[in-house]
Amino acid sequence: MIPPVARVARVAVTPSGAAAGERAIPEETPVAIVHNGSTYAVMMATPADLEDFGYGFSLTEGVIGALSDVEQIETLEFDEADGAVGVEIRLWLNEARAGEQITRRRQIAGPTGCGLCGVESLELAVKPARAVPEGRRFTAAEISRAVASLPPAQRLNHETRAVHAAAFWTPADGLVAVREDVGRHNALDKLVGHLVRGGRDAGQGLVLLTSRVSIEMVQKTAMLGASVLVAVSAPTALAVRTAEKAGVTLVAIARDDGFEVFTHPHRIEFGGAEQELVAHVG
Template identity: 35%
Template sequence: MPRAALDSPTGESANDQPRDAYAYQELDGAGARGEAVLAEECALAISYNGISHAVMMVSPSAVEDFVAGFSLSGGLVDGLDDIYDIQVKRAGAALSAEVQISSRAFWALKQHRRNLAGTSGCGLCGVEALEQALPQLDTLTASPLPPAEHLQGLRERIGSAQRLARQTGALHAAAFVDGSGEIRLCREDIGRHNALDKLIGALLRERLEPQLGFALVTSRCSLELIHKAVRARIGTLVSLSAPTSLTVQWARRHHLNLIHLPHHSAPRVYSPAPFAGGG
């Protein structure tokens, strides 16, 4: 699949363009003034084979990775071979992504859109929403847990890898730690779902095997992140924030290793369960 580039007058990617600093004044007696670089946010319109599908608010970095990951984690494609091309263009403050996908994937997408239209006004839209919130997912082949030493100092290491967050202090991150314990990929976004989608897309586009390492998210570990990880065949998900009970139940059900990395204690493995029937 050709690597797309953002369409800008200078030919720079969104990652490379200079960021404006915004003036502020501190609300105290001194009233000191300063400037800060803030996180960028823009609207991204995604179309598949010419048909508009979604508009998302994203950080304008690694956009092609996001589009690829969003397509896979949303069940729109089965893999990278279904994505023929991604063309990203800029129009003022907005971005648009035109995605060319296989005939099989496009037919499935049109069927899904037709089903949505057919349920409109008939009282079944709530059922459709529940199916999206609690989808049927394939069960993963169980993966071994990562060595404990690969989790040591991970909070500090991911902090060092978050280049954009160091500038703005307002971005989530998702990273891939490879089989040797090194952070191989790191993607950042204003949205925690978007950050994981970008990482999934990067894994796809670089043809890295997700089960030969683990994914790390800096955000709250909610059920939607479990859905994305399972669809991307990620064997182990590590979160800096504690998971919800439903997240643990789904991780165990689908053989996804789920590990919480607390601030001041040892890593906690919630999935697989520590013993048969454990709660």
């Protein structure tokens, strides 16, 4: 399989002069999601954890509702000798899902991590997110620990400084899984696929993002069934409205010095004055 990291020659220029050397950069390749022989989407992605990506993307797009809808999955790599360069993730769906897919088949050719390329109507672009279960509560200290645990675990980003990460953290287990990709949507889809394949109860932990929070990131988190989403960057206004309607607790701008809660703050224990703070956001 194509390695996720490439090393390229470069010249580094600093105030002290110029020096030749190498730089590790993330690989990027076309990845086609194929359902029962029909291409559903072509995304530019990092070629790692591709089966997780296939399952997660299919789930968050609503093509499948459960792992049992997929009877078989395989990944095939193509090079210039084949007439095309990239990877196909082929999923074979059961008869019921295959029939539904024929009626909604579409093709997408999008740039890196594109979340809405090929959407055929405004209604589909802003479709309501799935309502999430109540899940559990978290302390402010737990959220801070979760955020602090992510940077050391971003192995691909340590090499390249050019990829996004999505992760899942629980108070009992700490950092359960981390998935990285050049596309932030791809990273989250890979995480969703991994957690669903492992039978993990997403309501008992936090989804962590290194990117900004747009509507698609809330929609994908809700499809997973996670009730708390934490991001290091700010959300869009539409993402906040979507999280509010779906029941997702949206925590963002999570840094070393604190974080901000935008929706459903009742799941966060602030260490005092909870009623006033919950009323302020609510």
